[in-house]
Amino acid sequence: MTREEALASVKANVENQNLVKHMLATEAIMRALAKRLGEDEEEWGLTGLLHDIDVELTEGDMKTHSKLGADLVKELGASEAIAHAILCHNEAHGIPLETRLDKALFCADPLTGLIIAAALVRPDKKLAGLEANSVLKRFKEKSFAAGANREQISRCSEVGLELGEFIELGLEAMQGVADDLGL
Numbered sequence: 587m588t589r590e591e592a593l594a595s596v597k598a599n600v601e602n603q604n605l606v607k608h609m610l611a612t613e614a615i616m617r618a619l620a621k622r623l624g625e626d627e628e629e630w631g632l633t634g635l636l637h638d639i640d641v642e643l644t645e646g647d648m649k650t651h652s653k654l655g656a657d658l659v660k661e662l663g664a665s666e667a668i669a670h671a672i673l674c675h676n677e678a679h680g681i682p683l684e685t686r687l688d689k690a691l692f693c694a695d696p697l698t699g700l701i702i703a704a705a706l707v708r709p710d711k712k713l714a715g716l717e718a719n720s721v722l723k724r725f726k727e728k729s730f731a732a733g734a735n736r737e738q739i740s741r742c743s744e745v746g747l748e749l750g751e752f753i754e755l756g757l758e759a760m761q762g763v764a765d766d767l768g769l
């Protein structure tokens with residue numbers, strides 16, 4: 587499965603442009619993580635890009651979200667490893683994170699929301715001038731972007747990154763695709 591095919595499938599199944607942007611942001615972080623950890627950048631990028639492909643199909647039902655997605659991406663030609671990471675990124679199923687790819691997707695997913703929120707409270711609403719330190723400060727403000735699960739982000743330690751480094755890597759990755767994100 588190529589990146590182009592994956593993006594076309596995402597666009598065919600997701601109308602909400604903010605959700606598409608969330609997946610593009612997750613893709614960027616996953617690619618950067620793979621590079622940092624010496625893993626397969628293509629496979630990790632595809633995992634991020636595809637991970638919420640079923641959100642509209644499942645109408646946000648957490649009992650089916652990510653199960654349908656995992657089946658769908660396999661049908662589209664994605665690897666078992668990608669499908670597994672997608673399946674277990676929804677905690678509601680209680681499926682343990684096994685591989686490094688599973689763990690990477692799990693912590694990268696909520697980081698995108700925290701970084702986007704931190705950019706949107708800036709006067710210019712841009713990612714370009716945002717600094718990792720400000721994101722780290724926002725991380726510590728519990729009420730800021732409360733939907734961005736801090737505990738989940740902190741599990742970057744399970745792939746061997748400290749929080750500061752993870753935030754820096756995620757921010758830089760998202761700044762690299764700022765145009766696609768409209769930020």
Ligand SMILES: [Fe+2]
Nearest residue numbers: 608637638695
């Ligand atoms: Fe997500």
